[in-house]
Amino acid sequence: MPEPNAIATAWPLLSLMLLTPLLGVLLLLVWPRPGQARWIALGATLATLCQAVMILVRFDSALASFQLLEESDWVPTLGIRYLVGVDGMAVLFLPLTAVLFCGVIAASWTGVRNMPRLYFSLLLLLLSATLGIFCALDLVLFFLFWEMTLIPAYFLISLWGPGPHRRYAAIKYTLFMLGSGIPLLFAFLLLAFNHASLGEAGVPAGLSWDYRQLLQTPLSHGDQVVVFLLLLAGFAVKTPLFPLHTWVPVVSMESPTAITAVLLGVKLGAYGVIRFAVPLAPAAAQELHWLLAGLGVLGILYGALAALAQTNLRRMLAYASFSHVGLVLLGVSSFDLAGAQGALYQLLNFTIVAGGLFLLTGFLHQRVGSTELISLGGAAHSMPRLAALMFLLFLAALGIPGTAGFPAEFLILMSALNSHTGAGLAALAGMVLGAGYTLASFRRTFYGPAHNQVIATAVDLRGRELLVAVGFALLVLLGGLYPAGVLNITGAASAQWAERLQQSAH
DSSP, X not given: OOOTTOXXXXXXXXXXXXXXXXXXXXXHHHOSOGGGHHHHHHXXXXXXXXXXHHHHHHXXXXXXXXXXXXXXXXXXXXXXXXXXXXXXXXXXXXXHHHHHHHHHHHHTTTXXXXXXXXXXXXXXXXXXXXXXXXXXXXXXXXXXXXXXXXXXXXXXXXXXXXXXXXXXXXXXXXXXXXXXXXXXXXXHHHHHHHHXXXXXXXXXXXXXXXXXXXXXXXXXXXXXXXXXXXXXXXXXXXXXXXXXXXXXXXXXXXXXXXXXXXXXXXXXXXXXXXXXXXXXXXXXXXXTHHHHHHHHHHXXXXXXXXXXXXXXXXXXHHHHHHHHHHHXXXXXXXXXXXXXXXXXXXXXXXXXXXXXXXXXXXXXXXXXXXOXXXXXXXXXXXXXXXXXXXXXXXXXXXXXXXXXXXXXXXXXXXXXXXXXXXXXXXXXXXXHHHHHHHHHHHHHHHSSOOOSHHHHTOOOOOHHHHHHHHHHHHHHHHHHHOTHHHHHHHHHHHHHHHHHHHHHTO
């Protein structure tokens, strides 16, 4: 049953957006000239971006309900439907994800000479599956999109990774993600069977996978605890949370830098915690608030300390990303409007800031041939534009006022200090450590004498690369100088999310 005030559309904007990358894949398969694969991929991604912007324009931020709904029977005997829609917690991820993939394609423009048609086809498949995760409102459909991201990721890492252990990294990543799907599937089955047990139709006629219906379906306290822990375990792997993060440094070193930007920039696991784990089991989530806060603080401190010890820029960025996602979990554990909006804001920042930093690191690697800090130094003299733009993204990662990181971290910290004072203070300590590893790595990379002759004669960002870097920098500044643009869109849905949790506590 559709929720009140849900808005459907006669024009299937979401489905067209999801199909556009797949149409690009079909065109790549039949196009006779493999050398033009990058142009086809870029065109399909730009078309997807335009459609995502159209969706954002059509979106009514005053409503908390799901909008632009599209639904159709898929497997009627099991109650499985093709059901997509967006609310304020999801809609901004669509254009920002498309922007990141545009940057990834541009960063791969001249670096992919081996099987370019297959490479860009896999990128478009990954784009479609990633966008599907943000749109799916049927749990089986969501699970399908979730698992679909593994196939292109595996081949992108194993075939184009620069490291000698790329196949090991691809297998490790895939096994971790396949393992994470098991608790998710069990949780979804428990929710669907619980819905059937409360009706007269029974199984299979009474099964429901509709996220909106399941939000309204009563769930016993014991089942809520089981569902919450299963969902948290499944999403924790992809978030990642300690101690399920061991794939992160391996993948960051062995996969192409542009692919790492997607895998570590788009935090699908953290989105899953906000979208599914907490709302579907609200009483259990509140009861286990200490677990969410503890995992968040552990991630913040462990990731920061690990980043301090790194001697490679890519590995440092990987651990820094791991540390910052702990802050998101801490914001979620507050269960209030400020914490929810701060967590969502930070996840949106990850797409641009973390993704952009990895792409710029890839530009540096293409010129120097290494991201080991001992091989770098003095890069600001020969590549001042790269240094300046990377420094801006580093400032955003630190949450400096004027950048998009500041409003996100400010909201999270204010919420955390109010609800978990000790955890909030620990997060502040982690941010101090973050300043240490960020500034130290930047200094060792871009300043000091240029001992490496390759760095001394390196060419600064070219036009295509500069366009990518400047685009990401402008988004960072826009998010920092006008945070109301984001907060107004996420406000109604976040308020409904927080209100649901408050009601479950009474």
